[in-house]
Amino acid sequence: MGIIINNLPKTKKLGEILIDERLLNPTQLENALAEGKKRNLRLGSALVSLGILSEDNILDALSSQTGLKKIDLSKIIVDPAVGKLIPEGLARQFKMVPLSLVDGILTVALSDPINVFATDALKSRINYDIDIIIAKEHDINKTIDFVWTAKEISKAASNQSITSASDKKFPETGAVQVPADYKVSHPAAVKEVLQSEDVNIIKLVNDIIFSGSKNRASDIHIEPLPDEIIVRERIDGELIQARTIPLQFLNPVIVRIKIMANMDIAEKRNSQDSRFEINAGEKNLDVRVSVVPTINGEKAVFRLLDKSSKVIKASELPIDKSDKDKILKIIYKKYGLFLITGPTGSGKTTTAYSMIAELNSINKNIITVEDPVEYKIRYINQIEANQKGGMRFHDALRAVLRQDPDIILVGEIRDEETARIAIQAALTGHFVISTLHTQDSSSAISRLVDMTIEPFLISSSVVGIIGQRLIRRLCEKCKKPYTPEPEMLKELGLPLGTNFTFYKETGCELCRNTGFSGRLSIQEILIPSRSVQKLIIEKADAAQIRNTAIKDGFVPLRMAGIKKVIEGITTLEEILQATQDI
Numbered sequence: 001m002g003i004i005i006n007n008l009p010k011t012k013k014l015g016e017i018l019i020d021e022r023l024l025n026p027t028q029l030e031n032a033l034a035e036g037k038k039r040n041l042r043l044g045s046a047l048v049s050l051g052i053l054s055e056d057n058i059l060d061a062l063s064s065q066t067g068l069k070k071i072d073l074s075k076i077i078v079d080p081a082v083g084k085l086i087p088e089g090l091a092r093q094f095k096m097v098p099l100s101l102v103d104g105i106l107t108v109a110l111s112d113p114i115n116v117f118a119t120d121a122l123k124s125r126i127n128y129d130i131d132i133i134i135a136k137e138h139d140i141n142k143t144i145d146f147v148w149t150a151k152e153i154s155k156a157a158s159n160q161s162i163t164s165a166s167d168k169k170f171p172e173t174g175a176v177q178v179p180a181d182y183k184v185s186h187p188a189a190v191k192e193v194l195q196s197e198d199v200n201i202i203k204l205v206n207d208i209i210f211s212g213s214k215n216r217a218s219d220i221h222i223e224p225l226p227d228e229i230i231v232r233e234r235i236d237g238e239l240i241q242a243r244t245i246p247l248q249f250l251n252p253v254i255v256r257i258k259i260m261a262n263m264d265i266a267e268k269r270n271s272q273d274s275r276f277e278i279n280a281g282e283k284n285l286d287v288r289v290s291v292v293p294t295i296n297g298e299k300a301v302f303r304l305l306d307k308s309s310k311v312i313k314a315s316e317l318p319i320d321k322s323d324k325d326k327i328l329k330i331i332y333k334k335y336g337l338f339l340i341t342g343p344t345g346s347g348k349t350t351t352a353y354s355m356i357a358e359l360n361s362i363n364k365n366i367i368t369v370e371d372p373v374e375y376k377i378r379y380i381n382q383i384e385a386n387q388k389g390g391m392r393f394h395d396a397l398r399a400v401l402r403q404d405p406d407i408i409l410v411g412e413i414r415d416e417e418t419a420r421i422a423i424q425a426a427l428t429g430h431f432v433i434s435t436l437h438t439q440d441s442s443s444a445i446s447r448l449v450d451m452t453i454e455p456f457l458i459s460s461s462v463v464g465i466i467g468q469r470l471i472r473r474l475c476e477k478c479k480k481p482y483t484p485e486p487e488m489l490k491e492l493g494l495p496l497g498t499n500f501t502f503y504k505e506t507g508c509e510l511c512r513n514t515g516f517s518g519r520l521s522i523q524e525i526l527i528p529s530r531s532v533q534k535l536i537i538e539k540a541d542a543a544q545i546r547n548t549a550i551k552d553g554f555v556p557l558r559m560a561g562i563k564k565v566i567e568g569i570t571t572l573e574e575i576l577q578a579t580q581d582i
Contacts, residue, residue, distance in 0.1 A: 014043050014062070014114060018053070021061040028052050044112060045137065055136045062134055068113055071099075073139035074248045077200040083147030090125060094118035097143045105129045111137035142246045149244065201252040204245070205260070206278075209287065211242060213280045213304055215512075220304065222257075224250050224297035236472045236519050237345065240512065254291065254298045261289040269293055275372075277307070284308040288372075311375050314358040317351070318520060320563075326525045327466070331355050331433075336463030337426035339413075341438045347470045347521050348435040349374060349411075355433055356380060356409050365404055369396040370411035385411070394418045401425060410434040416451040423453060426461040440557060440582050441467035441526040442546040445536055459528070459536040467557055468523040469578040471570050475511035479503045479568070488572050492562060500566050504573075522564060522578070524557040557582055 015033070018024040024032075024047070036046035047053045063070040078099055083091075085098045085106060095111040096118060106128040110118060113132045122130055208231055212220040217233035220242075229245040245253070258265045261274035271292040278285050288303035314327050330338055338355070340348045353375060356366055360379055371385040371393070383400065385393050393410065394417040400408055401421070412435050413419045426432045438444045444465050448458050482504045489498070505515020528536065529552045535545050550556065561575035 017065045069133045073135040077204045107131045109135040220302040222300045311357045314354040330464040337461045339465045364406045366407040367405045368409040423461045441465040442542040459533040465526040472516035473518045475517040478506040478508035522560045
């Protein structure tokens with residue numbers, strides 16, 4: 001095998017080339033050589049250090065004299081598998097890094113291509129023909145760091161095509177071109193890299209989304225730190241670091257995300273929100289995007305929604321049969337207000353969708369008002385509230401009441417006016433389902449009272465309230481039995497010396513060493529009895545309502561969670577954390 005160096009004149013040294021290009025005079029060369037000798041720097045580094053020339057000046061001169069291509073490595077993501085074809089020590093010693101291997105030719109970026117020691121080292125260690133290109137030393141060092149610290153692109157992602165629907169919307173910009181047959185993990189051909197360096201940024205962003213989808217992430221965070229970018233995935237409610245990226249790629253990555261989401265790429269001082277669709281293997285993802293400025297640069301967050309997944313019915317929910325029977329009994333009422341409560345991320349929307357999916361029929365006029373619409377369901381009329389555009393929840397809800405609805409889903413009751421209209425609808429022959437941000441079911445009554453809704457209207461309209469949480473499920477492969485501390489049992493109200501078998505997380509490859517795999521919901525279902533309705537009218541507080549409901553057979557959320565612990569599905573710590581505010 002030989003080494004291809006495009007007619008590189010091997011007799012000239014860098015100083016001679018720079019003098020020929022009239023970028024340097026003999027005195028400056030002599031000073032730079034002395035500085036280099038004193039500080040153990042190569043000539044190029046010494047010239048830059050003394051401020052005589054910039055790195056771009058040196059690279060331009062080298063490119064002009066040698067005929068070698070100059071490349072901006074800050075816009076290129078190198079496949080670590082290719083980058084590691086040269087030993088790390090050799091790469092760092094001679095400031096060189098492989099970029100691609102195509103048809104038996106290895107393309108290598110060097111900062112000093114006329115260094116005969118570097119080319120000789122390549123000849124002795126590499127069994128491919130070698131094509132040399134020129135890049136900045138700083139960028140080469142950053143790329144070497146990336147190659148030897150970043151995880152290799154997921155093997156599962158190879159041969160999986162990811163094409164953004166939004167790519168077709170912006171061909172006129174010239175900034176992004178995605179080949180129709182582009183694969184996530186193939187090494188880019190040299191010509192493709194040189195002609196469209198952005199393709200590697202496309203590859204990186206797509207691979208971040210693909211990896212998150214594969215790992216069942218609900219959200220992906222791309223966060224700039226002072227010295228690097230970290231990518232974290234929210235899996236089963238917990239953020240897990242997935243990879244790191246050199247900080248030099250922040251701006252290209254954010255620009256790519258903004259283009260995909262049709263955002264203003266010039267706006268960097270204000271937050272932006274948008275969305276786009278993307279195909280990831282067999283999944284059709286609806287990706288919600290939020291970009292905000294931070295002190296380290298712009299941060300992006302993706303919310304991943306699988307549009308191809310089926311919305312399950314309430315009768316198919318993986319919950320206790322007794323809870324399921326209560327829910328089904330309530331939703332088949334002709335009228336009334338059914339509330340689902342809990343903090344953000346507790347699965348309220350999923351439960352609400354399961355109810356309308358259960359009720360969905362060609363004989364029913366079901367209308368939803370959401371912000372935004374998360375899943376499209378056939379035969380259901382879905383309206384997207386737009387606060388900025390003037391279509392607020394209560395405006396949309398008024399319009400809905402003129403559409404002859406049987407069942408109404410209000411995405412969230414946020415204010416007095418929406419609450420009042422929803423309750424009036426429930427009292428005039430409509431079945432209304434909505435969500436409310438409260439910690440438990442009994443607190444929902446107090447929240448409505450705080451919105452100045454008359455207690456007698458609440459008592460007459462509310463037919464049921466669910467309080468719920470999502471808890472992590474123990475990994476069946478690695479969970480192990482243990483004896484909990486007595487204080488833990490006491491705090492959860494369990495008797496000491498119990499014969500139950502308790503399990504804790506361990507961690508294995510299957511669960512990514514977290515000890516948990518998947519989530520399930522625990523629920524408390526408050527169906528107002530006559531005694532509870534009486535307390536509502538009397539403006540009793542949440543604690544009084546809760547205590548009375550327990551006497552009437554109400555099972556609190558913590559007890560529902562403890563049942564899952566006894567069944568070996570989750571841990572005591574998980575239940576304690578999920579219900580600590582109740």
